[in-house]
Structure formats: C-alpha cells, structure tokens
Amino acid sequence: MSLDLNAIKLDKQYVVECIDTHTAGEPLRTIVAGIPEPQGQTMLAKRRYCQSEYEHFRRALMFEPRGHADMYGALITQPEHPSSNFGVLFMHNEGYSTMCGHAIIALTQLHKHANTHNGHEEVALSIDTPAGTIHSFYRDDSDIVKFTNVPAFVHCLDESVHLPLYGQVSCDVAFGGAFYGFVNADELDISLSLDNHSELISVGQQIKAQLAPKLNLDHPDADMNFLYGIIFYSNSQLHNTEHFSRHVCIFAEGELDRSPTGTGVSARVAILHQRNQLKKGQSVFIEGILGAGFHVAIDALCVAYQRDAIVPVVSGQAYITGTHQFYLDPQDPLIQGFILR
Template sequence: MDIAQSLTTTPNTIKCIEMHTTGEPTRIIYAGFPPLTGPTLLSQRAHAEKEYDHIRKRIMLEPRGHYDMYGAILIQNTELVRSGEAHIGVLFTHNGGISTMCGHATISLGRFLVDTRDENVFPKRGELVLDEESLTVGVRLHAPCGVVDVTVPVMQSADGMKSDPARNVAFISTPAYAAAVGVRVSVPEEVRWGELGGRKSITVDVSYGGAFFALVDVRELGFKEGLKKVDLERMTQVVGKLKGYLETHPDIVRACQHPEDERLSFLYSVMVVDSQVGVNPGGVDGVETGLCFFADDEIDRSPTGSCVTARMALAYAKGERAVGQRWAYHSVVSSHFQTGAFVGEIVETGLRIEGENGPARDAVVVRVEGSAYYTGASSFVVEEGDVTGHAGFTMKSVTQ
C-alpha cells in the first residue's frame, strides 16, 4: 500500500469534495465527521459546536484550509429527513463557527448530491425524481434555517444522469423579510473611521434571508469611489470595527430577533452595497454589487446567495422590486471576471412568520440562481504528535 492509499484509508479520515461558486469555496465534508446526536438539526448543530469545534477548525483553517475557507457537513439524519420533508441535512461552517444558511454552498451541494451515487453519503439519492420536460432534479435540503428547495439542471451521461454545469442551479429560500429599514446608527468616537469625515452616524438596513444581514451603502461609509475600485484592506478594517459594534447595538439586536427561534437570532454579516457597479448579464431588470463580510472578518467571494434573498426582501419592502422581477447581484469577484452573478426573483408574497421569540413578520419567498464548479477532492488525517495541525490555526490567532 503506497502512502496516498494509506492516508485515504486511515481511521478517522475526513473526506471532502472541493467546489467553488464564483470563487467562493465549498468544502463538502461527506465522510469522517463524528456522528452528531440530538433530535433536531439545530440540536445537532449545538452538539457540533460544543464537542467538535476543534474538528471544524481542523477542516477550515490552516494548514488544511485558510482564513476564508467555507464548508458544508452533510447530515444524513435530521427530524425533517425522517419525516420525509427533506432529502438530507447540512451544517454550514466557516472560520468562526456554524452558520444558519448559505446560498453559494447550497448551489454547490445541489450539483454534488445529484452526482453522487454513494448511498452511504446520500441515503435518499434514489428518491430524486427527474423532470423530463425541464431536465432538472429537485433536492430538498434541510438547513438550520429550514428546508431549502434546490433545482439542479441535469444531462445524460454514459453512467446515467449527472448535473449540467452549463445551466444555473436555483434554490427557493425559506421565508425572508426586511427586519429594520433606515435605522440611523450613531457611531461612537472609538469606532469611527477617517472616511466618515465629520459625520457621527450612518443609516443601516437589516434583512433576513436565512441569516440576518446589516446592509449599508458603500458611500454611506465614506468610500466615495464605491466598489469599482476599493481598498480592500482598509474596507476590512472599517467593517470589522463596525460589525463588532452593530452586533451589540440595541436597535440591531432587536431587529435580529427571529420570531420562531432564538438560535437564529444573531447578526451574521455586514453587506456593503454599491448600486452603481456591475455588468448586466442579460435577462434582468437591474444589477448591483456587494461586498460581504461575515463570521470573523471573512470575505465572501460569491455574491452571497442568502444575502441576495435578504436584499430582494428588503427591496420589496421598500417598494423597489415586484414579484417576478429579476435582478442580478455581483460580488467584486464576479464583477472582475464579468461572470458568476447570482440572479434573484421574488416568487411568492403574503407569508407571515410568527412565534414567541419576536414580533410577527410579513415575508416573501425568493428564488436565487447561480453556478458552481468542482475543483477536486481531499482526504484529511492527523498524525500522532502533530500539535500544529491538530485543531488548525490562523496567523491572526498565533500573533495576538
């Protein structure tokens, strides 16, 4: 047995498929993550956070990953899988923990779940049904925020049906809503940055698209050149300070109370928006660009599918979008390559989200589409005595 075969068959090997969506990685962990206990996906998420966070770090951070790595752990057994409402569950991972929703990873997962034939990886793979007219397959994915319906285009191959990378994957969001519109936030002196000039406050919107996003116009932050030519290092410094402040700001905390579950009730990201930048991909009524900061100052390379959902819901609440109106959303990466924009479209209105954790909300359902590609496969092990690589690290963590 050579060394490559030895490493892939070592006990406790973590096996992954590597993909990207507009440059944003999705490391799909399909085998080797310890079994999670709990009657619900959210309780399994809590188990992973409490007992196996060192393994999350091992997979995401150096030396196996990097600061901006993103992952998806497949969970074969959840309450909604058992009830038949979903085909499979997932936990989304990043440099700071486990998120509640991720659009770019959902797009990647749609392709992988159609393409895999391994029933140990995807026990309900045989339940997927081909729509012969549209040549698509539907996958119901149980994310921490709820069930996400994914539509995957397919084509015939020598060994049967497989995903078609030439056509976009689409997903239907869980209900999304504008949580707070036009919040005037005073910025204390210790948080302010030079680009603000003499201003002491900014205007922020908060919207929910499976996670909570604070949305702010790039010029509201004082960056007059917008996102067409942005000093990324400087923007990261500014948004890092701002995000930490917003996470504890009473008005933002109040806006981020999900009616149904306190475990969904936290500010996930700050999205910096520029409505003056973006190449129109065609077939849409408008285009804009965003720069998404989430987790521990992680930057999304993709247009951020869950925030596309949140931005569409916010625009609808403001009277800026109509049902069926298609809008393109770029990241700075897709703007650079002039390809890879996500397209959002409101497909349903009149929903009501109610619960005991917060005020009831009027919600919409959004369809988001985009493309993902395979980049490789990985098998990760830990050799005895490997202190550096046991739980992973960042350069930030070892220099502070």
C-alpha cells in the first residue's frame, strides 16, 4: 500500500517536534517545539514548574509507546542569564534531573549541525541548567565536543550499607551536577556486562534505597540534595585495556545509562583527586557498558559550595538518530504512556 505522509492531516496544537540523538549509546530526545515555555525566572524554578505542570508531557514522550523505560529527554528553554545561548531541562522515567553531561554533548552537537562556522575556530556555548551554567565547545572540523562542568566535590568516602546477598557494601558519594554513590564492582564480584543488566539494575536500586536515608546531603541549593544514582565502576572489566575504568550507572527509577554518565565521571574524578589518584591536568578515559565513553580531566582546583572542589572537563561524541513529529492525541486512552520492563 502506498501512503503519502503529507496527506495525513494532524491538528498542529497536538504536535510535538523532537530530535533524537545518542551519546556513547545513551539516548536523548530533545524537544524543540510544541511545548510552551515553562514559567520561572531561574532554571530551578522552571524545573519545579515542569514537575507540577508538565508531567503529562514527560510521560507521553519518555514512556511507551513513544519511548521506553530507559529513554532520556531534554526540553530547550529560554536562558536564565542574558549572556547564555539557551537553557535546558532534563527528564527521564522518574522525573527531572539537575544536570546531564551526555545531553550537553548532544545539544552542542545539534548546535553545530544547525550553524556554520570557521572549522578551525572553537565555538563556545553557554547553556543554563538547574545545576548552573555549563560552557561547551566544538569546532566544525572535529566531531569531539567538550564541556566544562559545574564544580564537583566529594560528600563522603567509605559509607557502608548492607545487602542480604552481598553483605557490607562500601560506597563513596560525590557531586558532579547531581549526587552519586560509587561502588567497586570488583569488590562485589558483579559483572558490568550487557548480559548482566538486570542484576545491575536490581542491585543498584537496592543500594540506592539503603544509602539515600543515611546521607545528609548539603548542596546550597536544596533542590539538588537527593541521591540521583548508583555508579558501579571497575578498573579491570574493560572493553579496551588502555581505558582507565568502566562505569555503569543506575539512576532514576532503575534506568541504566548506556554512557559512563557525564556528571558521573565528573564526580568520579573528584573522588580520585581526593584519594590522590588523579592530579590537576591529568585526563582519563572512562567507558560505559557498550565500550564507548568520555575523556575527563581536572581543569582546575577551586572552592565551591563552601568546600574544596574541582572543575571537570568532559569530552565525547554524539550522533543524530532521527527526527520526530509526535502526535499527542487527546482522545488516546494511553496518552500518558506506560512502561513495561
């Protein structure tokens, strides 16, 4: 049967336009049109507005049948600061996060596709997020994108939780745009392989449930003070033995990040620096569960949030996978979506 897509008439008020990308395998659905600008003078205020008013949009675009349990999204907004290029809010299967490194890389790559510059000159963007303003950089003659993240710091080292099947589990907790608990997968004897994804999700959720109540998180912005995810790491389970480490992050409501997590690698280097395992200016490559990943380095030492911190620089690659015109039919009984795992 021949079908002319142009012959299908859709009510434009129910159309949402998106561009899909992936960064080291982790998806990003960027919403570029069809959702009204969220209210609020700051990105944190816009985030709170979305939490109270835009849940129907999040569920419709992240959940099945348009998305899936591990879909991730970004909503482009007006910037908080006049000097910034744009603002962005991040969403997933549970709600709205505060910063996302893989999304920053993808959004910077989209900006590159939409604009033509001198290939030898570095183009700088300022992107407002709930965690703060992120500075990202690209050149037309390179597929590498890098960004300077908000300051990262260690909250605590060697916090312990107990799991029935694993006993005592040691966790380091650090902030890299969001708070993460870090667990040495080798000490647990747990595989960071694709075929072990179900166990990683289950154990990650168990650790998060045990660890979160024990933490007195103290970021100055109260909206930041929640444990976003658990990152399993290994310096031996590597796709490429020249890489430094592998990360598998379980975040939100059991999402498994395909990338090593941009904010996660930022938090990890803060831990490495505090343990005297990484110095200012040193760069390491951290891979995700698929083998692709990010370079991350300590650009500077600083004092932020009334504590010693580091300034991470993360670089990686992102690719466009498709464009969409989603139709949110108000008569659809499943408009709010659903998730099956």
